[in-house]
Amino acid sequence: MVLQAGRVHVSGPLSGVKIVELAGIGPAPYGCMLMADAGADILRLERAAAPSENGGPYWDITARSRRSVAVDLKRPEGVELVLDLVAGADALVEGFRPGVAERLGVGPDECLGRNPRLVYARMTGWGQDGPLADRAGHDIDYIAIAGALWPMGRAEDRPVPPLNLVGDFGGGGMLLAFGVTAALLEAARSGQGQVVDVAMVDGAASLLTHMFSFHRLGIWKEERGVNLLDTGAPFYEVYETADGQYMAVGGLEAKFYAELVEGLGLAPEDLPPQNERAHWPETKQRFAAIFATKTRAEWEAVFEGTDACAAPVLPPFEAHRHPHNQAHGTYVEVEGIVQPAPVPRFGRTPATVNRPPSPPGADTDEGLSAWGVDEARIKALRQSGVVG
Numbered sequence: 001m002v003l004q005a006g007r008v009h010v011s012g013p014l015s016g017v018k019i020v021e022l023a024g025i026g027p028a029p030y031g032c033m034l035m036a037d038a039g040a041d042i043l044r045l046e047r048a049a050a051p052s053e054n055g056g057p058y059w060d061i062t063a064r065s066r067r068s069v070a071v072d073l074k075r076p077e078g079v080e081l082v083l084d085l086v087a088g089a090d091a092l093v094e095g096f097r098p099g100v101a102e103r104l105g106v107g108p109d110e111c112l113g114r115n116p117r118l119v120y121a122r123m124t125g126w127g128q129d130g131p132l133a134d135r136a137g138h139d140i141d142y143i144a145i146a147g148a149l150w151p152m153g154r155a156e157d158r159p160v161p162p163l164n165l166v167g168d169f170g171g172g173g174m175l176l177a178f179g180v181t182a183a184l185l186e187a188a189r190s191g192q193g194q195v196v197d198v199a200m201v202d203g204a205a206s207l208l209t210h211m212f213s214f215h216r217l218g219i220w221k222e223e224r225g226v227n228l229l230d231t232g233a234p235f236y237e238v239y240e241t242a243d244g245q246y247m248a249v250g251g252l253e254a255k256f257y258a259e260l261v262e263g264l265g266l267a268p269e270d271l272p273p274q275n276e277r278a279h280w281p282e283t284k285q286r287f288a289a290i291f292a293t294k295t296r297a298e299w300e301a302v303f304e305g306t307d308a309c310a311a312p313v314l315p316p317f318e319a320h321r322h323p324h325n326q327a328h329g330t331y332v333e334v335e336g337i338v339q340p341a342p343v344p345r346f347g348r349t350p351a352t353v354n355r356p357p358s359p360p361g362a363d364t365d366e367g368l369s370a371w372g373v374d375e376a377r378i379k380a381l382r383q384s385g386v387v388g
Helices: 027-037 076-087 100-104 108-114 140-147 165-190 202-208 209-217 255-264 275-290 296-302 322-326 363-372 373-382
Strands: 017-021 040-046 065-071 091-094 119-124 194-200 236-240 246-250 310-311 331-334 337-340
Touching: 017 027, 017 076, 027 040, 027 091, 027 119, 027 165, 027 209, 065 363, 076 108, 091 165, 100 108, 100 140, 108 119, 140 165, 140 202, 165 194, 165 202, 194 202, 236 275, 246 296, 296 310, 363 373
Parallel strands: 017 040, 017 091, 040 065, 091 119, 119 194
Antiparallel strands: 236 246, 246 310, 331 337
16 A cells, blocks of 8 residues: 555544654654554654755654654743643653653643643653662563563573564553553543553563463473474474575464475374474474475465465565555555554544654644644744744
8 A cells, every 4th residue: 555645634543632742762652653543643742853864754654643843841931832732632641761751840740730631651661660660771671571581582592582572562652552542531531631651561571461371271381492382382483495485384273283284295193293292393393394395485385275374484574565465455655665554453433644754843833833832932932942
């Protein structure tokens, strides 16, 4: 799907919701992107920066679907501007370290004092309290402490960081979007706002819930790379093909496993029972030897139309060309840049990329005007250097 540059009609389920975003990096912008794609009118407040040197579209796709306003929060006039915007907002999102928003004068007390219905969302790694709350960290640290990094890796090898998908985006940005939306629903009923404390360490821990169930059942060992979903099982693994590419298989259920075995040219009686763990290493070796005899494309052809749960492992920048992703619209193109489409999908009020990402401060006049700041005040703020 190709979207034209510029603005489109905003129709998502959050249309009419107004959110002030105190710009940060990583999870908070991603969570705001999800809500903006879903129709929320988000005003992104950030420091001005130099324009992109490549002359092309602004690079930060997570800043899409919302306007960018440059404001100096170290100036009293800048703080007053934020509080005035908050007075007409439904929510505010900040991603500072604990205590920073308070020192700037835009903490929960000040903002809820201006607007008691406000949802005040805080995005951090460690949360607002605890011995690590004021310490620096990144995704890899949060998921390490949460217990999510330990299981990721092969037997007798070190844990492998899953990019920054588990802490920053899954346990952070998505949890932020959920938390804000849930609190907005409650505020609509009660007429009262509240603080939403979103911590990546909490989100990463929450994503482990199913593993705690497996452990309780006695089917998950602490040892890495020997379990059902961590490359221990031969039927939930990645195999190299003859051309140096890879196929992923996930034939967990017996009927899917049977189709996988058939596609590999084997018969059930040629193999040990599927769930006898003692035989998993030898079965994995047999599967690996067979996958190495054909190219990825050949294996795709073998498993096409089956329920063997076998799929090609695609590089992220090739994935948009896969027939399913094309037909399903998993990716969109905006101003020549291919990127993931808005999620999830809504039948009556579809989400969309309603504008490409703006460089910091590119929409200052437009954004402030749309939020009710009069032209004379914008001009005065610009002349004094409070906005830019």
